[in-house]
Amino acid sequence: MSYATEKLREEKVFKDPVHRYVHVRDRVIWDLIGTKEFQRLRRIKQLGTTYLTFHGAEHSRFAHSLGVYEIVHRIVDDVFKGRQGWDESDRLLSLCAALLHDLGHGPFSHAFEKVFQLDHEHFTQAIILGDTEVNKVLSAVDKDFPKKVAEVIAKTSDKKLVVSLISSQIDADRMDYLLRDAYYTGVSYGHFDIERIMRVMRPTEDQVVFKKSGMHAVEDYIMSRYQMYWQVYFHPVSRSAEVILQKILQRVKVLYENSYEFKHEPIHFLSFFQGQPTLEDYLKLDEAIVLYYFQVWQEEDDQILKDLSRRFLNRHLFKYIEFDPAKEYKMFMELVPLFKMAGIDPDYYLVLDSSSDLPYDFYRPGEEGERLPIQLIMPNGDFRELSRESEIVEAISGKRRTDHKLYYPADLLRDESTNQPTKRQIKQLLGVADKY
Numbered sequence: 001m002s003y004a005t006e007k008l009r010e011e012k013v014f015k016d017p018v019h020r021y022v023h024v025r026d027r028v029i030w031d032l033i034g035t036k037e038f039q040r041l042r043r044i045k046q047l048g049t050t051y052l053t054f055h056g057a058e059h060s061r062f063a064h065s066l067g068v069y070e071i072v073h074r075i076v077d078d079v080f081k082g083r084q085g086w087d088e089s090d091r092l093l094s095l096c097a098a099l100l101h102d103l104g105h106g107p108f109s110h111a112f113e114k115v116f117q118l119d120h121e122h123f124t125q126a127i128i129l130g131d132t133e134v135n136k137v138l139s140a141v142d143k144d145f146p147k148k149v150a151e152v153i154a155k156t157s158d159k160k161l162v163v164s165l166i167s168s169q170i171d172a173d174r175m176d177y178l179l180r181d182a183y184y185t186g187v188s189y190g191h192f193d194i195e196r197i198m199r200v201m202r203p204t205e206d207q208v209v210f211k212k213s214g215m216h217a218v219e220d221y222i223m224s225r226y227q228m229y230w231q232v233y234f235h236p237v238s239r240s241a242e243v244i245l246q247k248i249l250q251r252v253k254v255l256y257e258n259s260y261e262f263k264h265e266p267i268h269f270l271s272f273f274q275g276q277p278t279l280e281d282y283l284k285l286d287e288a289i290v291l292y293y294f295q296v297w298q299e300e301d302d303q304i305l306k307d308l309s310r311r312f313l314n315r316h317l318f319k320y321i322e323f324d325p326a327k328e329y330k331m332f333m334e335l336v337p338l339f340k341m342a343g344i345d346p347d348y349y350l351v352l353d354s355s356s357d358l359p360y361d362f363y364r365p366g367e368e369g370e371r372l373p374i375q376l377i378m379p380n381g382d383f384r385e386l387s388r389e390s391e392i393v394e395a396i397s398g399k400r401r402t403d404h405k406l407y408y409p410a411d412l413l414r415d416e417s418t419n420q421p422t423k424r425q426i427k428q429l430l431g432v433a434d435k436y
Contacts (some may be wrong), residue, residue: 004141018180022070028092028141032099036131039067043286044088047181048108050242052315054185061102072098072165075198085203094162097152101166103127107287111242112331115249116272125150127280164207169360169374170221177401178224189227192220193345202377209375212384216376219392226359226396234355236405240317243407247348248308254286255302264296304348321430323352327329331429338426342419349409356402
């Protein structure tokens with residue numbers, strides 16, 4: 001028996017609050033879970049700063065990755081098995097890509113990436129293809145297998161059906177994170193009938209498609225995703241925490257570039273400041289390490305770094321107002337010098353933050369980031385794009401929703417012991433004068 005087909009003597013089972021159980025029978029999958037690179041995902045939260053808004057949101061990318069694997073495992077071993085259009089030789093490739101798709105995420109993923117101009121997908125490729133335990137396991141299947149897995153995750157593989165299982169407008173990744181994030185945040189928005197959706201999935205050469213009889217379950221999924229983005233993922237309080245986190249990292253980078261003498265040298269960040277982080281440096285960073293630095297930076301002499309670190313750790317977040325950059329940018333330009341006059345650095349304490357989402361998109365050939373539409377199989381065997389059959393989905397198709405907020409430190413404006421007239425003028429411009 002080859003390593004690629006080797007089974008464990010006894011099936012391993014993870015208890016899971018979302019899927020009840022995660023089943024592992026393949027030796028390759030079990031060995032991948034045991035690698036240090038995969039175990040690192042236990043120390044990366046799935047939802048970044050969201051735990052400061054929804055206190056239950058402490059779940060990890062490790063749990064999510066197992067969940068995505070379990071969904072794909074059920075699809076390929078139960079739903080697709082024996083069906084025309086499914087190549088059984090792609091089974092292990094699908095399972096490994098599902099398990100490893102988030103391998104390159106860093107601490108507080110998107111905020112961290114934005115400051116240091118990183119891409120977690122780049123690091124996912126680097127882990128799979130580099131000198132790592134994960135690479136050793138995949139290479140034991142076949143010397144070209146790591147490259148095949150990396151290509152599926154990067155969406156460059158010619159195995160389009162396998163790619164669509166992991167990354168499309170309705171895929172195992174999205175289905176798990178919607179259900180998992182809804183469970184741990186305690187909201188009701190993200191729930192949909194995943195069992196029904198999986199039962200109506202069918203394999204084709206290019207993508208997963210869905211029987212028309214399951215359209216209402218797919219509609220429910222689309223609307224669940226829409227609600228979760230605006231009620232959870234773009235929650236303004238979570239965004240406030242993310243803004244502060246970005247500003248802490250931005251401040252540390254600026255201090256380093258200006259030869260500031262840290263009381264606690266940020267050795268884990270040095271290669272990031274220099275713009276040349278190695279894979280080894282990247283893998284050493286997790287959220288426990290970052291939070292340790294936030295703790296010690298409260299003792300630094302730099303008042304901005306000290307204040308921002310305290311704010312994040314103690315949840316003293318910025319307040320916000322609704323803000324339309326197109327109509328109110330003049331007001332923003334008036335606020336910048338006023339903040340400076342009040343002794344509040346606008347680079348760190350006056351922040352415009354934007355959130356944008358496209359809940360569902362129909363086919364737009366040739367566009368950058370082209371998205372394959374969700375296809376329904378009609379009773380006569382024809383394919384129909386989802387929004388042509390569903391009035392609900394048609395209503396939101398191709399419509400990008402964008403939200404802008406302006407964040408500021410209400411407590412510093414409330415303290416009128418200094419710069420009283422300027423602070424009052426700032427509050428009048430922000431439209432919050434009556435609140436103090």
